[in-house]
Amino acid sequence: MSEALTADPPADDLARMAWERERNGPPVDFPALPSIPGGRYVDPAFLELEDAGMWKKAWLYAGHVDQLPEPGSWFLCRNTGSPVIVTRTLAGDIRAYYNTCQHRGAPLVKEESGTSRGFVCGYHGWSYTLEGKLTAVRDRRDFAEDFDFSCHALSQVRCELLGSLIFLNADPNAEPLIRHIGPMAKELEQLQLETLRLVDSRSYETDCNVKVLLDAFLEVYHLKSIHENTVDRFLDHRAMIVTLWPNGHSRMATPNRREGWIDPGTVGMPEIPTISEFVAKNNVSYSIYPNFVMPPAPTGIPLLQFWPMGPNKTRVVSTWLAPEHDPENPHPLWETRIKNWERILYEDLQFAPQIQESVEGPGFKGMSLNYQERRIYNWHEELDRRIGVENVPEHLRVKPVLAPFIVRE
Structure with a gap:
């Protein structure tokens, strides 16, 4: 058995990426992820539990x-x-x-x-x-x-x-937001969120359960199929690393294929001066549970939220923030940059209605996830915790297996 398969992943982020790129299988101590029951996407009683036990008690942007x-x-x-x-x-x-x-x-x-x-x-x-x-x-x-x-x-x-x-x-007894996001709060300090200005915000609606789209933004396993001519050209999905934090929050970091690569569409734009080298030179995506995704870059930060508009309809809101932005005189690159971002979003949205048709049909029994998709499984584990495992019908529960991999400091 190869060394990459038997050794524990290193602690350093860049070393972890190299380890992920060279491994020949999942880490030996990582469990095979049980199937996620398909009914969690379509069962009316479960969706009511989800709404009452999670959405109505979550911190939402x-x-x-x-x-x-x-x-x-x-x-x-x-x-x-x-x-x-x-x-x-x-x-x-x-x-x-x-x-x-x-x-x-x-x-x-x-x-x-x-x-x-x-x-x-x-x-x-x-x-x-x-x-x-x-x-x-x-x-x-x-x-x-x-x-x-x-x-x-x-x-x-x-x-x-x-x-x-x-x-x-909506929950008056909710834990304060900063305490709730735990270790992520310290990492976000580098972004100077308090100084960033609003550049743009727009929304898109599609016919699918909200989790169908959320799933897509918790992994990069799909890049070679969905984003063949866009994101996959510069991101190395095989070297992606994941950090799971308490309360369902997480971070995913994917290196560029070429060291030192810089998006040519952002050259010359004002930058966040305190952003770390790791975040600046890799594609890092933060997720605040349940529906907030933020992949920062030195020159601007897109914010994505995924909102349930019903059992099979979702609204995606895309917002851009940036340093030193003047709404009256925006940087000339913003128009093209937002169009390119929108193109990538449409690539992610394109199959959502057809996936919804499938999950509603008899051919879909559940999701069989791999190691790369562990953030999706973690999202569902957290959902059961928020609903209360005892309240979830046994045939719709997910087995908790990821607790040993949660980073608490």
């Missing part, structure tokens, strides 16, 4: 602080399921509320964004401050004398920042 340029600015976030108003208060704090008047549930805003000094319900005129406090009701005389305004404040949503990125969580 809502937007960028540039969308709130001044006190009183607000935008409406619809992707998380229930429409949420994200606003900057007069004091400059960022808060989030359900777009729901506490009188009879009418929406407080009907546009996608705006600026105001408060929110007034268009149905019966109840008025709220940007801090969510109820300040006035129409025809106060018709309410009881002891009507308590403080008991009718807007329903708040947990809202925290990761640099300039705004995340929401």
Whole structure:
């Protein structure tokens, strides 16, 4: 048996890449991954468990602080399921509320964004401050004398920042975001997320379960088939390394085929000065569980989110951030760069509806994953933990086998 197959992978990232490139099989201590039941993609009862136990309790990206340029600015976030108003208060704090008047549930805003000094319900005129406090009701005389305004404040949503990125969580008892992402937080400091500006954001919809697309962005096993004329030309998928962190978060790093290769479409663009050499010279992709993927580059960072719009419909949101970006005078390379990125996204989206047809049919029993695809299996293990293994029907559970490979520091 070869040395590469019997030895443990080295700790250093570059040495790990070389080890991965030369191995003749999976590491000897790595388990054969059990099949992931196909019903997890289509079973209505399981998808309800997933929604209640995971999506409604997860930290989810809502937007960028540039969308709130001044006190009183607000935008409406619809992707998380229930429409949420994200606003900057007069004091400059960022808060989030359900777009729901506490009188009879009418929406407080009907546009996608705006600026105001408060929110007034268009149905019966109840008025709220940007801090969510109820300040006035129409025809106060018709309410009881002891009507308590403080008991009718807007329903708040947990809202925290990761640099300039705004995340929401519908669970009031959720662990703070920075603590939740664990060891990843230290790695992300090099990106100076708090300084990056919003360049572009657009969305795409396709007919498939959200996990069909999420799976594709947790591995590079598909590069030679799907991205033959794009990404596969410069990335060496056989040398890809994976780091699994607690709570389902992870990192994937894939080296360039040629040492020192630089994307010619980014030459001359402003760079993040503190980005590490490893991240600058390799294709590194961070995943914040469950649906946030971020592959940074020195000259700009794309953010991808995958949103369930139903059991077989997904919205993909693609956002770009960059250092020293001037919205009024963008760098001339951005137009071409975003078009090239969009071309790669369409390559990933192209088979999604057909895959959905297959997983709904009798020919699909489950997924047989290999060592390269271990991030997908880890994603499903975490899903069962969040739902509660005891709540998952036995025939739809995944067997937990990856705990020994989680990096906790």
